[in-house]
Amino acid sequence: MDALRRLLETSWYGATASPLLRPLSVVFGWAVRARRWAYRRGLLRSAQVGVPVIVVGNISVGGTGKTPLVLWLVQQLQAEGLRAGVVLRGHGARHPARVPRLVSEADPADEVGDEALLLARRAECPVCVGVDRLAAARELVAAGCQVIVADDGLQHYALGRTLEIAVVDGARGLGNGTLLPAGPLREPPQRLREVDAVVLNGRLVRPMPASVAVGEKCLSMALQPRQFVRLATGEGASIPTWRGRSVHAVAAIGNPDRFFATLRTLGIDAVEHAFADHHRFGPGDLAFGDERDIVMTEKDAVKCAGFASDRMWYLSAAIHFEAADAARLMALVRARSRKNREPECSTPDCWTSWPAHCASRRCAMPGPTRCWSVARTGSRSRCAMACR
Numbered sequence: 254m255d256a257l258r259r260l261l262e263t264s265w266y267g268a269t270a271s272p273l274l275r276p277l278s279v280v281f282g283w284a285v286r287a288r289r290w291a292y293r294r295g296l297l298r299s300a301q302v303g304v305p306v307i308v309v310g311n312i313s314v315g316g317t318g319k320t321p322l323v324l325w326l327v328q329q330l331q332a333e334g335l336r337a338g339v340v341l342r343g344h345g346a347r348h349p350a351r352v353p354r355l356v357s358e359a360d361p362a363d364e365v366g367d368e369a370l371l372l373a374r375r376a377e378c379p380v381c382v383g384v385d386r387l388a389a390a391r392e393l394v395a396a397g398c399q400v401i402v403a404d405d406g407l408q409h410y411a412l413g414r415t416l417e418i419a420v421v422d423g424a425r426g427l428g429n430g431t432l433l434p435a436g437p438l439r440e441p442p443q444r445l446r447e448v449d450a451v452v453l454n455g456r457l458v459r460p461m462p463a464s465v466a467v468g469e470k471c472l473s474m475a476l477q478p479r480q481f482v483r484l485a486t487g488e489g490a491s492i493p494t495w496r497g498r499s500v501h502a503v504a505a506i507g508n509p510d511r512f513f514a515t516l517r518t519l520g521i522d523a524v525e526h527a528f529a530d531h532h533r534f535g536p537g538d539l540a541f542g543d544e545r546d547i548v549m550t551e552k553d554a555v556k557c558a559g560f561a562s563d564r565m566w567y568l569s570a571a572i573h574f575e576a577a578d579a580a581r582l583m584a585l586v587r588a589r590s591r592k593n594r595e596p597e598c599s600t601p602d603c604w605t606s607w608p609a610h611c612a613s614r615r616c617a618m619p620g621p622t623r624c625w626s627v628a629r630t631g632s633r634s635r636c637a638m639a640c641r
Contacts, residue, residue: 255529262315265428265437274435282432285440292410301413302390305400305590308414310407312444313427313437316507316530317420318454318572320368320552321476323404325572327376329583330400336378338398340389340412341405343369343382345531345556353383353392362556363533368404370555386412400590407448408439416589417448418582422508423473426459449589450582455511472578478515479569484554484561489569496520501541503549505532505556512550515568523548536560 264271270278291297307326311317323339330337343350343366356365356373365373365382373380379396383389386409390401406412407419421427428437442465445451451467452474461467481490502523504512509527516523524545528538534556539547546564549557554567574582 258529261434262437264435265431266425267429270429270431270435275431278432278435281434282441285432289410297410299410299413300387302387302394302401304394304398305415306390306403306412307400307416307418307586307590308403308406308409308412309418309420310403310405311420312407312440312442313422313425314433314439314507315422315425315437316511317422317425318452318474318476319405319420320372321570321572322418322420322452322454322474323402324372324376325474325574326402326586327372327378329579330402330586331378333587336397336399337376338379338381338390338393338396338401339369339372339376340381340383340386340393340401340403341366341369341372342384342386344405345533346382347533349384350382350389351384353381353385353389355392355396356380356382361559367531367552367556371552372404374555416450416586418450418452419445419448420452420454421445421457421461422511423453423455423457424459424511424514425508426457427462427465428459430462450585452582472582473575474578475573476515476570477573478519479571481548481566482551482554482569483563484558484565484567485563490566492519498522499545500524501526501539501545501547503534503539503547503553504528505534505553506530506550512568515570516548521548539565 264274288297292299309319309323309326311319327337327339345362345366345368347363350365354365356369358370358374360370360373362370369380369382379393379398381389381392383392386403386406390403390412393401403409403412403414407417427442430436430438430442432438432441442462445465445467449470451471453471455475478492480492481495482488483490497520499522502513502516503526505528506512507530509525513523513525524541534553539557541547544564546566549565549567551567551569557565
């Protein structure tokens with residue numbers, strides 16, 4: 254399976270797509286367009302959850318840096334006094350969460366997924382996993398969350414959203430620009446024109462296709478290493494003290510080469526061990542037959558904590574934005590969130606007629622099909638939320 258994955262990735266990030274797989278990509282493209290058409294026509298339904306929803310995703314398979322950006326966004330929202338929650342599918346869990354599940358810091362990674370467990374431990378906010386992201390988001394709203402951040406939900410159109418952020422790996426770009434399976438794309442490159450912000454993770458090495466013109470909504474971020482942390486004790490070690498060391502480097506992420514390249518830039522001589530994304534580690538996977546230290550990503554560390562030895566470390570890293578880009582992104586988040594929380598009322602009748610119509614999730618008023626819920630402001634009610 255690993256050999257097939259490597260073969261596909263070589264083709265995906267090469268100059269051209271495999272002619273043998275192109276016909277399958279055409280069929281996949283028809284399916285993608287048909288699904289989008291069904292949502293636009295109302296044959297498939299999207300629903301709002303009553304609070305702002307920020308979706309962080311990508312149009313390609315594999316890792317692009319979504320989870321670190323989700324963590325950064327949650328921290329920014331918390332700093333502004335908002336109770337944020339994170340919803341995600343729970344990739345890496347042994348069994349998909351058919352019913353929404355709130356994640357505890359003590360949960361095993363193979364039950365809730367590595368990314369969900371990492372966020373539960375780092376974000377200090379409610380995290381809910383579920384195949385049905387809409388149901389999971391409603392669970393968080395019921396738990397008191399004022400804003401939802403969806404990790405990897407760009408194609409989950411059942412969950413209505415306030416803001417869409419697409420993350421692109423600067424090193425890989427959009428690969429050969431072709432849809433699955435001949436290329437790495439879940440949706441056509443033109444999808445990036447529809448999102449609210451495109452965030453490049455690292456310097457863009459491979460140019461975007463000519464059909465993608467993202468212009469001013471393109472922002473740049475970088476993952477900056479902070480320190481090495483021993484799994485068994487939580488002890489930290491500064492990066493300069495590791496320069497020149499020979500270690501085993503382990504990565505089960507979407508783009509292991511990014512992690513290995515980071516170690517090289519830090520002056521570390523690494524024996525590289527790449528695993529499939531979300532691989533569930535066991536002690537045998539890390540038995541390399543010598544006494545060298547083992548270094549991994551923080552996402553992989555949550556899966557290895559149960560059998561950690563003193564030789565196991567992870568590299569802690571954090572998102573860094575230039576001040577101007579961070580300010581632009583948060584200004585966009587504030588503007589869209591404010592608009593979602595307090596939409597303008599299209600008819601004065603909704604001040605008095607809301608209960609029956611909202612109970613049936615239909616609006617009997619003329620105009621757009623919406624129902625209105627009500628929030629109290631002093632002695633008067635006001636329109637506070639639109640439910641499609």
